[in-house]
Amino acid sequence: MDSTHAVTDRLAEFIVDSRWQDIPQSVRREAIRSILNFVGCALGGSQDEAVGLAAGVLTPYFGPAQAGVFGRRERPDALHAAFLNAVSANVLEYDDTHLPTVMHPAAPIAPGLFALAEQRRVSGSELLHAFILGVEAACRIGEAVMPIHYRRGWHITASCGIFGAAAAAGKLLGLDRRQMLWALGHAATQSAGLVESLGSMSKSIGVGNAARNGLAAALFAEAGFTGAEQPIEGRYGFAPVTSDSIGYDSITGKLGESWEILANAYKPYPCGVVLFPVIDACLELRRRLPSAEQIAQVVVRGHPLMRERADRPSVETGREAKVSIQHSVAVALLDGAAGLAQYADRRVADPAVRALRAKVAVEEDAGVPVESAIVILRLADGSSFTEHVREGRGTPGRPMRDDELDDKVRELAAFGAPFVDAPVLIAAIRSIEEERDAGRIVGLTVPAPR
């Protein structure tokens, strides 16, 4: 069979035919970790300025109170809830990363499922199953059009995330194969999101729309709203329109055998991925440091890409600090942490942090792999310590452990929604496979009614 024939239809068939018992344990486990990370990020981001502004703009247009917004009081209709939760989950840039595509799949895909779970009775395993299939659809389609798709300027989390949102919602709604094909078509014709929007709040509109419009795509298809027959592979379909190096085998090959969610990673720190080994090294060095005043110089030696991306001695805002080696080194050595508080604007402006940033020197060394870093701490008394981290936490070879992920979720909840009982929430998500009413999880994250 021609590899470009009925690509979307074959993906639709796979999603529709997939049974829960076909999903391997390792895949289920990773899906739970992704959902846990997603809920944590949504809580952490829930009080962000962009989320507050978006909620304010949209409140006059809210429909009936159908679904909660993680960490917030609003209770809008399901479509608006999906939008706002996707914005929250992505806004701190602390969400999951599908490594082969550098897409953040959970933010666009999970919100529609939680919104549906509050309207119709959905079990935890049904939600998990739909989420796994949504990630599968989004990431496979993303792989098919990468790397040209992103290089041209498409923000893949939005532009491909919408396919996952449609597929996942469609699975929960029980669409048949033809409806699932239409849902993917409605996703294709709504696919949007420009890299140019990154760095402004506008990025959040793309991510929110991916969740909202993907859910709408499935609802339209459920009602019999017809779509294209070849929305991805057709002559004017999504793939040829947004890329020119297309590998359809990424979509249709090994369906049910290889699982995209196993390539999902979670950030240990809310900053650029090249900084992870540097921070790991500094946290280790801090144990041997008598006091921060004694630091004479810190030398960071890394791959040229690290210097290119993150050699920023002078930073003014948290946003800039997230891609600054100097700032990350300073807070890790001073605070013994590199969490949300360390990348807040206030911490960036602190004189002690500023002083230490000035003592950090960056040296590039093509012999150091990009996932590694060497940090040399020189003290005023002439002594020095060196720490060599071969692979940072949160990278493929050193995935976040379950307890580390739990810590992260606790930190995020404390940051954005301190009223949440984080241990109860974490336990509920970890046992989601036994949950009969997945919508209950949202309820664990919203403030008590006034």
Added chain:
Amino acid sequence: MDSTHAVTDRLAEFIVDSRWQDIPQSVRREAIRSILNFVGCALGGSQDEAVGLAAGVLTPYFGPAQAGVFGRRERPDALHAAFLNAVSANVLEYDDTHLPTVMHPAAPIAPGLFALAEQRRVSGSELLHAFILGVEAACRIGEAVMPIHYRRGWHITASCGIFGAAAAAGKLLGLDRRQMLWALGHAATQSAGLVESLGSMSKSIGVGNAARNGLAAALFAEAGFTGAEQPIEGRYGFAPVTSDSIGYDSITGKLGESWEILANAYKPYPCGVVLFPVIDACLELRRRLPSAEQIAQVVVRGHPLMRERADRPSVETGREAKVSIQHSVAVALLDGAAGLAQYADRRVADPAVRALRAKVAVEEDAGVPVESAIVILRLADGSSFTEHVREGRGTPGRPMRDDELDDKVRELAAFGAPFVDAPVLIAAIRSIEEERDAGRIVGLTVPAPR
């Protein structure tokens, strides 16, 4: 100044600074004609299956009753009203055509304005002014990225219409220059719509979203939701991402001197534009035809493009009939009309129409210009009549007259919303410049409360 510098900002500045007294009379007059054609098309399409399905899908998510839907009972929030009215206005493919881009500007641009006009007091001239500027933005951006944009597979009515919707709504909201820039940026990152979706209901989602999301773009910007600084011309901006032959002068050249709406045309018949001169010729020949039974043969001679696009002797559905020379000839000669009734599925299946379609021969002649047609009617008695139409009605050289446009609106209202008092509605729109409450016009089109 570099022609690629601050393109979006200059467009934003023009829109924000434009005053009603700067708009020439001819431009105002054409805007009224566009609005009239838009409202007629929205009424004609209001009972279409796609509109009914969309309204049914979205009703559970409707917010407060803020805005009417032309020709229908629903009264949703402004965002949903914008979506549904855009779908209605475009679904019959009878809406306006901006000739240089082949975009249908009114369907995405006007709905947000009428929705706002029902929420905040907006005068007729304010609405008209905003509409003119929205058309200006959408069509200029469209021209800048054409022809590659459409050729790649972007459905320009949706993908560029959204800029017009954002600009127009932003003008009504009184955005400042920076907010207008952000609104255009929020439009850019939501721009979507694939040519692949044409031919299915999915196309309507793109057109509806352009109206809805364009309005939302302006509302977000009004609230201070920040956007990209160069959303169109930036390295990963809309223009380079969706085209590779970009003429920014189309956006920034002769602003305030040349007006895009003057290139807007209105279809006299709800079918493909190449058929217009053929139908004109047949309507003329019918006057000399003693009776349809006497027709032995009809020969249509036209440009090769006409044959390529519309030589379809066997058609089954109204959709196919809209691009069939044979069907258009048959109904024009039998009915003396080529309106919505003539392209209904029922008329397509009629045995008399079927029989006459079989007698139509199409001959291509490269010597006949594409806007012309020659039709030769041969009767059973051996006599024959020839009609040569040099330019069809509704083409640039023979624009629809005001009375023809009024007839069209009456036909559309009778087709989709027979309870509407069309003469009153037409008079209200023709005098919209004196209207103090533009929202009143929507009220003239909805059924009385039960």
